[in-house]
Amino acid sequence: MSKPEKVTKTTSKAKIRQENEKTILKAAESVFAEYGFRGATTSMIAERANIPKANLHYYFPTKQALYRQVVDNIFNIWLQAADSFDDCDDPIEALTRYIEKKMDISRENPMGSKVWANEIIRRAPVIQDYLETTLKDWTESRVAIIQRWIDQGKINPVDPQYLLYMIWSTTQHYADFNHQIETLNGGTPLSDAQYQIAKDNAIEIILTGIGARK
Amino acid sequence: MSKPEKVTKTTSKAKIRQENEKTILKAAESVFAEYGFRGATTSMIAERANIPKANLHYYFPTKQALYRQVVDNIFNIWLQAADSFDDCDDPIEALTRYIEKKMDISRENPMGSKVWANEIIRRAPVIQDYLETTLKDWTESRVAIIQRWIDQGKINPVDPQYLLYMIWSTTQHYADFNHQIETLNGGTPLSDAQYQIAKDNAIEIILTGIGARK
DNA sequence: GTCTATAGAATGATAGAC
DNA sequence: GTCTATCATTCTATAGAC
Numbered sequence: 001m002s003k004p005e006k007v008t009k010t011t012s013k014a015k016i017r018q019e020n021e022k023t024i025l026k027a028a029e030s031v032f033a034e035y036g037f038r039g040a041t042t043s044m045i046a047e048r049a050n051i052p053k054a055n056l057h058y059y060f061p062t063k064q065a066l067y068r069q070v071v072d073n074i075f076n077i078w079l080q081a082a083d084s085f086d087d088c089d090d091p092i093e094a095l096t097r098y099i100e101k102k103m104d105i106s107r108e109n110p111m112g113s114k115v116w117a118n119e120i121i122r123r124a125p126v127i128q129d130y131l132e133t134t135l136k137d138w139t140e141s142r143v144a145i146i147q148r149w150i151d152q153g154k155i156n157p158v159d160p161q162y163l164l165y166m167i168w169s170t171t172q173h174y175a176d177f178n179h180q181i182e183t184l185n186g187g188t189p190l191s192d193a194q195y196q197i198a199k200d201n202a203i204e205i206i207l208t209g210i211g212a213r214k
Numbered sequence: 215m216s217k218p219e220k221v222t223k224t225t226s227k228a229k230i231r232q233e234n235e236k237t238i239l240k241a242a243e244s245v246f247a248e249y250g251f252r253g254a255t256t257s258m259i260a261e262r263a264n265i266p267k268a269n270l271h272y273y274f275p276t277k278q279a280l281y282r283q284v285v286d287n288i289f290n291i292w293l294q295a296a297d298s299f300d301d302c303d304d305p306i307e308a309l310t311r312y313i314e315k316k317m318d319i320s321r322e323n324p325m326g327s328k329v330w331a332n333e334i335i336r337r338a339p340v341i342q343d344y345l346e347t348t349l350k351d352w353t354e355s356r357v358a359i360i361q362r363w364i365d366q367g368k369i370n371p372v373d374p375q376y377l378l379y380m381i382w383s384t385t386q387h388y389a390d391f392n393h394q395i396e397t398l399n400g401g402t403p404l405s406d407a408q409y410q411i412a413k414d415n416a417i418e419i420i421l422t423g424i425g426a427r428k
Numbered sequence: 429g430t431c432t433a434t435a436g437a438a439t440g441a442t443a444g445a446c
Numbered sequence: 447g448t449c450t451a452t453c454a455t456t457c458t459a460t461a462g463a464c
Contacts, residue, residue, distance in 0.1 A: 013429070016429070017429085020429090033335065034335065034336055034337070035250060035252045035253065035336070036249060036250045036252075036253045036332075037253070038249045038250075038252070038253030038254075039249065039250045039251070039252030039253035040252075041456085041457065041458085042457080042458065042459085043456090043457075043458090051430090051431095052430070052431050052432080053431095053458090053459090054430075054431060054432080054433095054459090054460080054461095055429080055430060055431075057458080057459060057460075058429075058430080061459085062458080062459080063458070063459090114335050117331065117335065117390065117391075118250070118332075118335070120390070120391050120393055120394045121247065121248065121328050121331065121332070121390060121391075121393070122248055122249070123248070123393045124393060124394070124397070128397070131394060131397045131398070132397060135394075135397075135398070136397070136398055139398055156422070158415055158418065158419060159411055159412075159415050161398070162411065162412045162415040162416070163415070163419065165384070165387055165388075165391075165395065165412075166380075166384050166387075166415075166416065166419060168387065168391075169383040169384050169386070169387030169391070170379070170380050170383050170384060172383070173379055173380075173382065173383030174379075176331065176334070176335060177331075177334050177335075177379075177382075177383070179334055179335070179337045179338060180334045180338070180345060180349075181379065183338070183342070183345045183346060183349075183350070184345070184349070184350055184353055184375070197373055197376065198373075198376045198379070201372055201373050201376040201377070201380075202376070202380065204372065204423070205372060205377065205380060205419075205420065205423035205424060206419065206423060207423075208370070208422065208423045208424075208425065209418070209419035209420060209421075209422045209423030210419060210422075211422065227447070230447070231447085234447090255438085255439065255440085256439075256440060256441085257438090257439075257440090265448090265449095266448070266449050266450080267440090267441090267449095268441090268442080268443095268448075268449060268450080268451095269447080269448060269449075271440080271441060271442075272447075272448080273447095275441085276440080276441080277440065277441090
């Protein structure tokens with residue numbers, strides 16, 4: 001009845017748990033992205049994670065709990081992007097960095113963006129408090145920065161709020177609508193070179209559009 | 215056993231059918247918009263249409279058939295917008311008209327736009343053929359027009375394809391993400407005046423961005 | 429920690445009276 | 447054309463052996 005390898009066993013189990021949770025979260029993200037919360041089923045997630053459905057419920061008691069975890073991860077990525085828009089005197093530098101970061105995220109984590117889109121379309125049952133607090137505060141602070149640039153004559157007098165919406169929509173479009181983009185690209189995903197052009201194009205049109213270029 | 219009012223009755227029934235189908239389609243559009251095809255349930259649609267569930271299946275045999283009808287209606291609206299981008303020598307005129315039309319559609323029919331977004335996110339199981347034929351052909355023809363403007367020196371040498379994506383994403387964002395926009399607007403939907411500013415802003419930044427303004 | 433079997437609830441669709 | 451009742455299926459979640 002002795003447990004000679006208690007520590008080792010515990011460590012090992014913790015590792016197994018960590019890895020399995022990661023696998024499940026990844027699978028869940030892609031299923032939730034494709035079908036939304038209601039449309040997704042735990043069987044599909046389990047299947048995509050290559051585990052029996054019962055194991056999924058062992059790691060994540062309910063579908064809700066699993067979904068919350070997925071959404072939390074996505075929100076952390078969103079925060080990363082938000083941080084890249086720092087208080088900077090140069091609009092060209094600040095906006096270029098921000099747009100680039102958002103385009104990179106759309107490229108690297110399109111599923112997360114889709115889950116976010118689904119959540120907003122559903123009227124944000126889970127993230128409504130984020131929207132009203134963190135997102136609202138962040139937005140107001142950046143609106144102030146953009147307004148300052150306008151007051152200093154560094155950019156044209158555009159409406160800061162709607163400029164932000166344009167940046168969000170343009171960058172997230174490459175994640176949320178990547179299937180449509182791929183179809184119009186002859187059925188193949190955008191190459192790295194094409195994506196770079198898309199990125200440059202977005203930056204160029206927006207910066208020129210607000211008069212930040214000479 | 216006579217049927218004295220055959221014609222009247224038939225007309226009456228036809229009218230009832232027409233009205234009920236319209237009510238159901240409207241309810242279905244909003245439920246499919248919010249939950250996607252899998253997430254939507256026929257009970258929810260029936261409830262939102264204020265009819266017993268069995269009646270819904272009387273008018274639309276299957277959930278699939280109902281969904282196809284909804285998607286077809288949306289595609290027709292899309293075609294309307296597409297037509298507004300006509301072959302015109304003046305990029306300012308053509309693009310202003312197109313962006314305005316797309317913004318108007320987002321304002322008047324946000325649910326349709328959301329169903330479309332959900333369908334694309336799901337990798338277009340129902341509209342894939344539209345994407346590969348109608349949408350692809352249309353896109354290629356407009357890319358050619360934009361390229362001509364560039365060759366004539368009327369606008370800057372931007373990539374036409376990515377310019378279109380920017381227009382699509384910016385305009386559709388006001389439909390698909392209207393909940394987020396409303397939240398950031400203090401919980402109230404954009405007023406007509408605010409929407410007009412958003413519209414002007416989009417047109418101004420994009421046209422300036424491609425060098426179509428002086 | 430893994431997995432088969434299954435309970436209990438919800439869903440798409442239909443039968444059949446009115 | 448309307449509506450109640452219901453079947454067959456699928457879904458979330460859990461029990462319990464290993």
